[in-house]
Amino acid sequence: MWLTQGVVDIVKNEYKVKEKVFEQGGVEVYNSGYFGKIIVSNGKALYCEHDSMIRHEIAAHTAMCSHEEPKRVLVVDGGDGAIAAELLKHKDITIDVVERDANIVDAAKVFGCYDKALEDERVNLIIEDTVQFLGNAKDGAYDIVIINRFDEIYLNDKAVMAHVNRILSEKGLVVMDASSQLFDMAGHKEVLSAFCCEFKIVMPFRYTSMVRPGGEQWFALGSKFFHPTADVNLQRADLTDGFKWYNSDIHVSQFALPTATFNLLKAYIKR
Template sequence: MREFVYPEMMVHVPMCTHKAPQNVLVISEAPKRLQTEVARHEGVVVVHAPASLEALREVADGSVDVVICEADVDAAVAGHINRVLSEEGVVSMRHASLEEVQANTVLLGVLSNYFKVIMPYRLANEETLLLASKGNHPTADINLHRADMLDGLEYYNTDIHPAAFAMPNYIRKTYLGIIRN
């Protein structure tokens, strides 16, 4: 997979799902390429936290609109992500392969305590990311104007955004009642 696909999809899908993101938290040990993508959105303040629970504890309640998370997410991390997100907050994160049903079922169960929408989305290969939102739906509420105004992208666009959420029937059946869309 080309190296630009992952950071573009990790950042622009949640950024164009949120109505008006102003504060973005990047949780990563190597945040540079994610921060570069966030910087394409004018007027957005980027905060970086190392991929640790201790760093996440330092972020103020409700102070973040979008979280881009490369850390492993367990119940404690999910609780803190929920705490720091605003009322319309959106998070994108890595997760186990969709073939690892047990691991994903546990994660999705934890996230369901905090988010109305929880949906996997595909990159250019079989790898998937996960989007969780407190309010906005990634295909129904995409901000087309924001997505169309992004310059210099090599992969992400307004057609790729909703298409990334299309899943084959065996995935839909496997995760029926677990994925919230």
């Protein structure tokens, strides 16, 4: 059996899978063997067991190690528990996880890698419309916001970033998925543009995915104060236990851009 992922008109990805082990409300989990389990939402493969450490370590620890002393973290659309599990490697933090799709929480139990993180006493799971939650959150409530977006179009980026700016503390920062530079440069620019409206520092950074379009995916970081490469906390980046992929060298290098790409994006980057 093959899991087919459409990318653009001229590219299609297919992955050999053994069986479907979960299906509910548009969310599926496949057992592939080679890639481990693959979680799919609304026809899009989100990540697999073999690349999940890359995606989630990069998202969580780039944010945590770019801030001097983060205490309060919000994860938007984090009901799979993966980013929360990474954040829990850091001490003295509390984590709110808001998830709009309860099916993701159920799928996470079948996926079986991260669901226990949601039961930790430092984690508060909220099932609610994410845009509504952001609109109702208190000013300055969080030091870090991580938006587990997966290129969903339901978010109005500029409206969401206005809320995020408001609910972040005075030195807060946000990390959000920013699509693919190879296959969706327009979408990538749209995210960066929304960040530029609200934040002093705006920089894209990349990660590698085995099941996302082309294998090349990007996050964006927006910061009110800290610079993600100049202010990286080396002790936290290199001495925190449990990392398999992330370290301070990865942290800095993932922000590097080819000259031609930087020239395409320089109107959207603030560094």
